[in-house]
Amino acid sequence: MKKLSATILTLGLLTSGLSSAHAAEKASSVWLNGKQIQFSNSAPIVEKGVTLVPLRPLLEQLGVNVKWDQATHTVSGSKGSLSLSLKIGSTNATANGKAVKLDAAPKQIRNVTYVPVRFVAETTGYQVAWNQSLRQVTLTSKQHSEGRGFLWKVENTGNTVYVLGSIHHVPEGMYPLRPEIEDALKAANYLGVEVDMSAVTSEDLQKQVLELGVYKDGTTLKDHISADTYNKVTAFLKANGMPENSFDIFKSWFVTQQIMNIQVAKEGFTPEKGIDNYLIEKANEAKKPIVSLETMESQMKMNNNFSDALQERLLLQNLDPKSVTPPSPDVSIDDLNKMWIQGDEKALNEFTTTGWDAEYFQGLINDRNEEMTKKIKGFLNGDKKETYLVVVGMLHLLGNEGIVPSLEKEGFKVTKQ
Template sequence: MSRKKKTALLSVALSATMLASAFPAIAAPATLDVEVNGKKIEFASNAPIAQDGTTFVPLESTSKALNLSLQDAKNGTITAVIDGKQVTLQAKPKTIGGVTYVPVRIIGEAAGYEVRWDAASRTIELTSKIVKEGGKGFLWEVKNGGNTIYLVGSMHIADDSFYPLHPSFEEAFAESDYLAVEVDITSANESDVQKLVEKLGSYQDGTTLKDHISAETYKQLGEILVKNNLKADALDKFKPWVVETTIATLKSMEAGYQSTVGIDLHFIQKAMERKIPVIELETYESQLTMFNSFSKDLQEANLKTTLDNFELVDESVDQMADMWKKGDDAALLKFTESMSVNEEYRKAMLDDRNIAMAAKIDGFLKGTEKAEYFVVVGAAHYLGDTGIVKLLQDKGYTVTRK
């Protein structure tokens, strides 16, 4: 894997799920909600706009959520590819604040969705008229003594194109008695998490970021922040690991990927609906402490890589999303192995955590309850010589790819 793909690492492949809600706010809330097949579209700073009874939505992010490939948008028409066919939409675009907007009903219906307005929740609901089968993803099964464990490799951020998931996921979850995740992002008090980030991720000795990284890296960061309508010193109080994840999250949000649509949260919400217990394999504090324990050199190196490849983050996340949807084990293994370039990084992010999580899964398998567990953790934790699959095999279990 090339270095550019690492820019999306913390927020996509591993356990930065909780960081998006804990870091500095960078997106304005939308006045109206738009849902595609029950999943809310996150529009970042460009919210839907209602004018004269018509709701206009940002063209680029909405097209992505509808799996509609844009070709052109000018002269009062929009040319796009839908289901492999080029079509022309008779929807006159509007340009507002440099962003192209189109009527949601016209673009939704052209893409094959039924469009409805829910006045109570102020939500525009787009429902596909064609039932799609979602991506293959990563799913394994382990059995022992009447206990069954389903191991799911997650992408912590996603978009609506991931859904509906492949039936194998929903069928396995329907049979499960417990859901296990890295952290339950719905259970923590947001204020407490913010305080924890402030405590661990900001300087307490009167110094600022500028005092801890090179002048070149600091200048590069400031230029990117200014280009994104933030002050050059907006993140000065935070340590490099916080800044890196904030910057990567900013760019992935622009590309339409959100933790609110991630595989983890999808099943946490379903567990709440079914009223089944959610087990945390880790804690907010343990994950944040891990990031904070990175050496000064590693923190700046990771930040520099993210800054160098800022404009490529969306491309990297697209590639990882494609890997997940295809269930490409070879690509996942290659991605995981790329993390071994830096021993400190690999040991903290993967090796130590894999051992701890595999031990807890081993405990589930040896339990006397004869229960079924649905375990959802970052996909990069499973493969390789120190991955959870190998660790369980070394304990004598048969792990079956589904």
């Protein structure tokens, strides 16, 4: 996996909203313990709100022994002490010896047998979750270890704030999160995020980009970066089938974000799958209020205020890392996901505190930590005895000026979850 700027960890807005304000609808996919199940040319279908998938690939991936009775058009399967039976065209089925009624009957389409994925998976011992925005069914075995993540519980005078470190790009199949995280959202009166992109319209986004991401003084991108760097930008565009002048009107920081979005998407990661967006969607479904710790404008201004020299280094870090001294540690998205899944505080703390350009770290991390900590302290000092789940990029958690140690220094009760 290509190494990328650490910005992917910290900016919920610029690694999600700028790539697409609204994800396009797509066909359903099915993921088993983090790996997508391939159905060849027979894609899953949705009928009356029920996802049906080709029988044989599903049962093979679940480790279920399959039997087919041609005379009765009945499918039976077994896995250890677990068993199921379904009949084509009938909503009557059996699950572990008990009769059940299916929401949709199994059917055959072009000689392919389709069955309800939820019934089959739950009967054979798997947890099932559905993500509407991704059109993704996630199957998780009871033995599968969910990612730990980074979660703290902070308490003061009857108020509780759960602080969760997020990754804005994660592999499909990550969800549901471990029970402590899911339960923290259920217990929360409010969800706090860096920026609630579900409340940002495409018109608002375009307005801010035109205000802060576009040159207005008659200059173009090539006037603000070296000829060599500009040639690398045009080469990148050409390699990705885009006109070589596509980025000319945009400032370096915005170009960096667009290049990064293209790179991570090619690796199978999209911001719509991020932990913060997953929790935003669940909060909206539960009609929980969402509060933003920052604004879209403040995040853009932070990037816009970086010096031209730093902006060019960030651009090169994504285009040609070996050609420049990186302003932040170079790690892969796979490494970051591994760090999150394992809940490796030592690795996160080391990543947060070493190998940073001073200007970049001050603007990207320290200044924002200070403002977000103030907001969280306000929640903890409120007089309504409320509970919040606050989700921020995991780079904001630790280190000398991190949110968690800052709250500890203030005397709040902080407990690792």
